[in-house]
Amino acid sequence: MDALLDVRGLSVDFHTPRGRVHALRDVDLRVPRGEVVGLVGESGCGKSTLISAVMRLLADNAEIRGGQVVFDGRDILKLSERELRRLRGERIAMVFQDPMTALNPVLPIATQAIDVQYRVRAGKTEKRRRAIAMLRRVGIPDPERRIDRYPHEFSGGMRQRICIALALIAGPDLLIADEPTTALDVTLEAQIIQLVRELKDEVRGSILFVSHHLGLVAELCDRVTVMYAGEVVETGTVHDVFHRPRHPYTQALLLCDPARIEAATRDLPTIEGEVPSLIRLPEGCVFRPRCPHAFERCLAPPPLYAAADREWDAGQGHAARCHLLDHG
Amino acid sequence: MSAPTSEPAFAAVAPPEESAFADALARVLRDPLGALGAALVLLFALSAALAPIIAPYDPNALDVPARLQGPSLAHLLGTDNLGRDVLSRVLYGGRIALGVALTAVGLSLIAGTVLGLIAGYGPRWLDNLLLLLFDSVRAFPVIMFALAVITVVGPSLETVILVVVVTTIPQYARIIRTQTLSLRHTEFILAERSLGAGAPRVLLVHILPNVIGPLLILASMEIPVVITVEAGLSFLGLGVRPPTPSWGNILNDGYAFIRNTPWLVIAAGIPLVLTTLGFTFLGETLRDVFDPRLRRD
Numbered sequence: 001m002d003a004l005l006d007v008r009g010l011s012v013d014f015h016t017p018r019g020r021v022h023a024l025r026d027v028d029l030r031v032p033r034g035e036v037v038g039l040v041g042e043s044g045c046g047k048s049t050l051i052s053a054v055m056r057l058l059a060d061n062a063e064i065r066g067g068q069v070v071f072d073g074r075d076i077l078k079l080s081e082r083e084l085r086r087l088r089g090e091r092i093a094m095v096f097q098d099p100m101t102a103l104n105p106v107l108p109i110a111t112q113a114i115d116v117q118y119r120v121r122a123g124k125t126e127k128r129r130r131a132i133a134m135l136r137r138v139g140i141p142d143p144e145r146r147i148d149r150y151p152h153e154f155s156g157g158m159r160q161r162i163c164i165a166l167a168l169i170a171g172p173d174l175l176i177a178d179e180p181t182t183a184l185d186v187t188l189e190a191q192i193i194q195l196v197r198e199l200k201d202e203v204r205g206s207i208l209f210v211s212h213h214l215g216l217v218a219e220l221c222d223r224v225t226v227m228y229a230g231e232v233v234e235t236g237t238v239h240d241v242f243h244r245p246r247h248p249y250t251q252a253l254l255l256c257d258p259a260r261i262e263a264a265t266r267d268l269p270t271i272e273g274e275v276p277s278l279i280r281l282p283e284g285c286v287f288r289p290r291c292p293h294a295f296e297r298c299l300a301p302p303p304l305y306a307a308a309d310r311e312w313d314a315g316q317g318h319a320a321r322c323h324l325l326d327h328g
Numbered sequence: 329m330s331a332p333t334s335e336p337a338f339a340a341v342a343p344p345e346e347s348a349f350a351d352a353l354a355r356v357l358r359d360p361l362g363a364l365g366a367a368l369v370l371l372f373a374l375s376a377a378l379a380p381i382i383a384p385y386d387p388n389a390l391d392v393p394a395r396l397q398g399p400s401l402a403h404l405l406g407t408d409n410l411g412r413d414v415l416s417r418v419l420y421g422g423r424i425a426l427g428v429a430l431t432a433v434g435l436s437l438i439a440g441t442v443l444g445l446i447a448g449y450g451p452r453w454l455d456n457l458l459l460l461l462f463d464s465v466r467a468f469p470v471i472m473f474a475l476a477v478i479t480v481v482g483p484s485l486e487t488v489i490l491v492v493v494v495t496t497i498p499q500y501a502r503i504i505r506t507q508t509l510s511l512r513h514t515e516f517i518l519a520e521r522s523l524g525a526g527a528p529r530v531l532l533v534h535i536l537p538n539v540i541g542p543l544l545i546l547a548s549m550e551i552p553v554v555i556t557v558e559a560g561l562s563f564l565g566l567g568v569r570p571p572t573p574s575w576g577n578i579l580n581d582g583y584a585f586i587r588n589t590p591w592l593v594i595a596a597g598i599p600l601v602l603t604t605l606g607f608t609f610l611g612e613t614l615r616d617v618f619d620p621r622l623r624r625d
Contacts, residue, residue: 055522060452081526089524098524101515106537115533116523167522 003070005031005054005174010067011307012046012053019279023049024230024261026066028304030223030317031174036183036200036207038217038238040253041227043317044275047210050227051176052079054208055094072173090119093167099159099181103151109135109162110147116166134165138195157188161195173205175279181216193220214257226250229286236307236318246307246320249287285322285326297323355617362613370604385413387420387573396589398609405595408581414595417573422599424574428485432492435546440497441543444504447530449512451592455505462484462498470495470557478566488567490556499550500543508540541618549611552604560599575600 007029014021014303023110025047031037039047052058054069069076071092079087096102104112113131114124122130128147135143138161148214151159160180167175181189193216198209200220217224218238225235226247234247245251252271254260272289276282282289284299291298305316305325356362375382384404391411399406405414447458474491481487511517512535520534561567562576563583570577575596582592 055519057521085524085526087524088522092522094519094522096515096519098515102519104516104520104534104598107534116520118529119524163519166519170523294607 001035003030004030004033004072005066005208006070007050007067008070010050010053010069011065012049012058013063013065014059015063016279019063021278022230022281023062023278026051027227027232028110028231029225029232030204030235031206031208031242032223033206034204035222036209036220038221038224039208039227039285040204040210040212040214040217040276045227047227048122048178049212049230051094051178054176055088055092057183061207089116089172090170090277092174092176093170094176094178095160095163095167095180098183099156099163100183102163103159104110105151108148108150109154113147113162113166113169116169119170133167134169138162138165138168138199139191140165160184160188160192164192164195164199168199168203171203171205174208175205176210177231178209178210179212181211183211189216191261196220215241215259216252222244225234226253227280230278231321232304233287233322234307235304237316240307240316244307244318246318246325247287247322248291248293248324250320252290253293278287287322293324295323298316302326331469352614352617356610356613359613359616361609362617365606365609365611365613368602368611372422372603372606373426373561376426379416379419383413383416383419385416387416388571389413389414390400392575396585398589399591406589406591408578408592409585414578414592417578418575418595418599421573421575421596422603424485424568424572425555425558425600425603428489428492428558429586431553432489432496433550435489435491436496436550437492437500437543437547441504441536441540442499444539444611445502445508447501448505448517449506449527449531449535452574458501458505462501463496466498468495474557474561474566478561478571482484483561483566483569485572486557487569490560491561492557496550496554503546504539507542508535511535511538545611545618548607548614551611552607555604556606 005104009078010027010029011022011061012024012026015025027046027050029037029039039050039242041047049058049062053062053064054071054076054080058064067077071087076084076087103109107115108130110128113135114127117127120127120130132143132147135147140146140158146154148159151162154162159185164180180196181192184192193292196207196209197220202230209221221238224238225250226233226241228249234241234245234250241250242254245254249271256269256271258268258298271290276286276289285291285294285302286297288294300323302321302323304319304321305323307320307325357366389412391407393411394403394407395409397403397407397411403413403415405418407494410416443458443462447455470491473495474488477491478487481490508531517530517534520530525534550620558567558574559576559579562574563580565577565580567576568574569583578596579593579600582589582596586593
């Protein structure tokens with residue numbers, strides 16, 4: 001199967017005064033062409049590190065220890081700065097978490113929207129026209145006039161729409177959305193998700209949707225990858241992962257989703273224990289210290305086991321990093 | 329019954345277009361000190377620009393028999409010890425002051441901005457190197473530096489400008505560097521980079537407009553300092569060389585005769601004080617206008 005983005009065995013360390021932080025360990029992530037892939041996990045599990053590595057925008061103290069980030073057949077990690085810049089914006093674009101800080105505060109929207117088209121050979125009027133069309137597409141009312149306003153004159157939801165417009169203006173093949181609705185309230189979240197869903201049908205490209213909101217991922221995505229403490233613990237179609245979660249962490253995460261709790265309760269369920277230190281990792285499986293099913297084998301690190309235990313399930317790529325799946 | 333048309337309603341809703349510049353100017357002029365400063369600066373700029381037209385005499389024309397005359401209709405501010413018309417010399421001196429101030433501040437503004445952007449956005453070793461350089465320059469006393477350079481190169485207009493530029497670059501560069509450092513990891517810069525912007529584009533299109541404001545205010549407060557430095561060096565005979573008129577060497581010429589003919593010193597001293605005050609008032613008002621924390625309304 002030909003994937004647009006194929007991250008293979010990616011490991012990233014951060015050098016900190018307290019030691020090496022093993023932020024990503026042997027991470028695999030596939031984004032097939034034309035599909036929407038969700039990337040789920042708690043804060044600090046390495047989602048942002050992973051997408052920063054894909055964009056090669058990692059902080060200065062990061063070190064890529066191994067692996068490949070293959071985009072459309074080429075390893076991004078091996079590209080020169082020049083080739084990389086041609087990729088960013090043109091073929092991969094990104095929408096950030098906080099729309100309040102993702103736009104340059106001192107430039108009007110028009111300047112920024114025209115500036116991002118600097119690769120396009122067209123006059124200013126033409127670029128402006130394209131920018132206005134894109135703003136209208138993402139639902140900015142009266143874009144002809146609004147385009148000359150500054151970012152602070154827009155609300156959070158409108159700004160996120162503008163960020164999406166800026167990201168889509170060059171028609172990228174891959175859109176990476178890094179928790180695009182976390183900074184917004186619930187009503188706006190629904191609107192932005194609705195927008196992404198509409199755009200998904202129009203744009204031929206793929207979307208990598210990063211979120212810690214399980215409900216959104218279930219609604220929006222075709223496939224989902226669950227991360228925990230810098231590792232991929234489970235991956236598969238949304239249907240498989242949400243209906244038959246195989247990794248104890250995914251199961252616990254789904255139990256904790258407030259939207260799925262049926263009985264009225266004042267005590268929301270939580271996962272016992274805490275995320276392990278990424279400097280001194282536990283022996284064997286990373287989830288072992290918190291896992292209710294832990295047994296002796298868990299002292300050895302588990303590989304990703306295929307979870308296709310039913311015939312009609314086969315070929316969907318459902319897999320989990322847990323020894324419980326090893327029936328052979 | 330007429331069909332409703334949406335266009336007129338639309339036009340009525342449109343807010344008045346007002347530029348940020350006009351708005352800032354209005355706020356500066358509303359402040360009494362700002363208005364006074366702007367008026368003084370305008371007066372100074374006009375008199376310097378129009379000096380060749382409004383000066384009644386050639387500033388260097390000697391008329392020794394008419395030396396050290398008091399103010400009269402022929403010589404509104406009297407004459408100096410060589411019989412030159414003081415008003416003409418003061419007007420031409422203003423040209424020198426303005427020229428030196430604008431050139432020196434402009435050059436160090438540009439150089440400081442470039443160096444500051446490089447220090448703030450470049451690799452850490454380069455930043456450390458540039459910081460060391462800035463700090464060394466700042467640690468050196470300006471007058472000592474000026475004397476040393478003038479001893480080597482000789483006094484001239486260019487030397488004054490060079491000294492001022494070299495000693496003030498670090499002030500601009502440090503401000504730019506700090507702001508660039510704090511901006512380089514903000515999300516919008518990351519967003520621009522994720523859309524493919526390279527370092528020049530990030531620096532010039534996105535960081536520069538964010539950091540230029542405080543710099544322009546610093547520059548406007550720096551102009552009076554440069555004017556005084558030029559006057560001071562010229563007074564000591566280390567700046568503009570006679571007979572070219574500068575407020576500093578007019579003061580120096582008059583200094584010897586201060587007991588009998590004080591108008592010489594007064595004629596060059598008052599414009600110097602007023603210009604310096606004007607730029608200072610204007611600069612302070614600009615700072616207040618652009619810094620929302622200091623806004624009183």
